[in-house]
Amino acid sequence: MCVASRYVGEEKRALxxxxxxxxxxxxxxxxxxxxxxxxxxxxxxxxxxxxGGGASAVAAAAAAAVGGTGxxxxxxxxxxxxxxxxxxxxxxxxxxxxxxxxxxFTTHVMNLLREQSRTRPISPKEIERMVNIIHRKFSxxxxxxxxxxxxxxxxxxxxxxxxxxxxxxxxxxATEILxxxxxxxxxxxxxxxxxxxxxxxxxxxxxSQVSNWFGNKRIRYKKNIGKFQEEANxxxxxxxxxxASASAQGSQANSPSTPNSAGSAASFNMSHxxxxxxxxxxxxxxxxxxxxxxxxxxxxxxxxxxxxSQAGGYTDALxxxxxxxxxxxxxxxxxxxxxxxxxxxxxxxxxxxxxxDTSN
DNA sequence: GAACATGATTCCCA
DNA sequence: TGGGAATCATGTTC
Numbered sequence: 001m002c003v004a005s006r007y008v009g010e011e012k013r014a015l016x017x018x019x020x021x022x023x024x025x026x027x028x029x030x031x032x033x034x035x036x037x038x039x040x041x042x043x044x045x046x047x048x049x050x051x052g053g054g055a056s057a058v059a060a061a062a063a064a065a066v067g068g069t070g071x072x073x074x075x076x077x078x079x080x081x082x083x084x085x086x087x088x089x090x091x092x093x094x095x096x097x098x099x100x101x102x103x104x105f106t107t108h109v110m111n112l113l114r115e116q117s118r119t120r121p122i123s124p125k126e127i128e129r130m131v132n133i134i135h136r137k138f139s140x141x142x143x144x145x146x147x148x149x150x151x152x153x154x155x156x157x158x159x160x161x162x163x164x165x166x167x168x169x170x171x172x173x174a175t176e177i178l179x180x181x182x183x184x185x186x187x188x189x190x191x192x193x194x195x196x197x198x199x200x201x202x203x204x205x206x207x208s209q210v211s212n213w214f215g216n217k218r219i220r221y222k223k224n225i226g227k228f229q230e231e232a233n234x235x236x237x238x239x240x241x242x243x244a245s246a247s248a249q250g251s252q253a254n255s256p257s258t259p260n261s262a263g264s265a266a267s268f269n270m271s272h273x274x275x276x277x278x279x280x281x282x283x284x285x286x287x288x289x290x291x292x293x294x295x296x297x298x299x300x301x302x303x304x305x306x307x308x309s310q311a312g313g314y315t316d317a318l319x320x321x322x323x324x325x326x327x328x329x330x331x332x333x334x335x336x337x338x339x340x341x342x343x344x345x346x347x348x349x350x351x352x353x354x355x356x357d358t359s360n
Numbered sequence: 361g362a363a364c365a366t367g368a369t370t371c372c373c374a
Numbered sequence: 375t376g377g378g379a380a381t382c383a384t385g386t387t388c
Contacts, residue, residue, distance in 0.1 A: 167383070175366095208368095215379095216366070216368085222378090223379095363388085366384085368381100369381080371378105373376105373378085374377095
């Protein structure tokens with residue numbers, strides 16, 4: 001047998017070896033990192049058969065987390081899907097490119113080796129080693145592609161799932177309702193759970209959003225009373241007007257004890273809101289601890305003061321400041337009637353509790 | 361695009 | 375556990 005034919009035979013065996021290598025490679029225990037990436041891409045619907053599964057599930061979760069109107073959700077949903085589809089397309093295009101490049105390069109190297117085999121003996125081991133090197137290189141590139149795709153999906157997810165990113169300003173009406181409550185209860189702007197629920201319902205937001213709003217409002221009001229002065233006056237005046245017209249109506253109807261809480265959703269009649277909450281408690285059979293009534297009176301006094309100052313006209317800004325800014329906050333920077341945590345958590349506590357906001 | 365407004369989150373405390 | 379304070383991230387205004 002001539003040398004050339006011997007080389008050809010070896011080459012055949014080498015090629016057969018390469019094929020067996022590829023087969024063996026498939027049976028190798030997969031890299032756990034690669035497995036994780038594959039699983040995630042599959043779960044997200046990026047790799048594998050195209051289906052709504054992962055994508056729609058995440059979009060639905062995002063929509064649920066974000067809340068808001070159905071329209072918003074559907075827009076976000078389609079937006080999410082569109083972006084995920086984009087990622088999927090890029091991923092598959094790149095993957096195909098890499099696979100093609102890998103095959104082309106392997107073929108090229110094999111051809112080179114074939115060429116060389118005419119001039120020097122090439123062992124199957126050498127071919128196997130070369131092919132292994134090529135495959136390792138390409139699989140590391142593939143891993144990078146999968147990793148960056150996963151990162152892209154994670155970023156996309158976080159954009160849709162992170163509520164902070166989805167912050168939307170409350171509508172004007174909701175803000176008005178909250179502000180009216182806040183300024184009409186300036187001496188003790190701590191709505192109870194019932195009040196929060198009531199406000200949440202009226203504002204079409206969640207109770208925790210109401211809590212957030214009051215938390216932010218208290219802090220920001222306290223930090224910069226001057227800035228909120230005008231706003232405080234405006235809402236106080238509005239409350240006073242409401243109170244005045246209501247009392248006029250009340251005297252006309254000769255039934256002062258009928259709160260007009262039926263104010264449309266567009267107008268949360270705060271001059272009566274306290275009465276409303278009082279009524280709720282009253283219906284529950286609870287008695288009013290003295291401080292609760294006191295807080296209510298305080299609120300009414302706030303309003304009356306403003307009515308008087310309005311009637312007399314503001315002679316100076318200081319008068320208004322004295323009426324509204326220090327009010328509620330004592331020298332220590334604490335709300336006069338600020339509830340202690342315990343009083344907040346137990347609305348039915350006896351005297352000494354300042355839970356009263358809602359009861360006023 | 362900077363400055364400001366504002367809703368949400370986090371950490372800490374009582 | 376609720377609230378204060380600080381901070382983040384986004385929306386709005388100019």
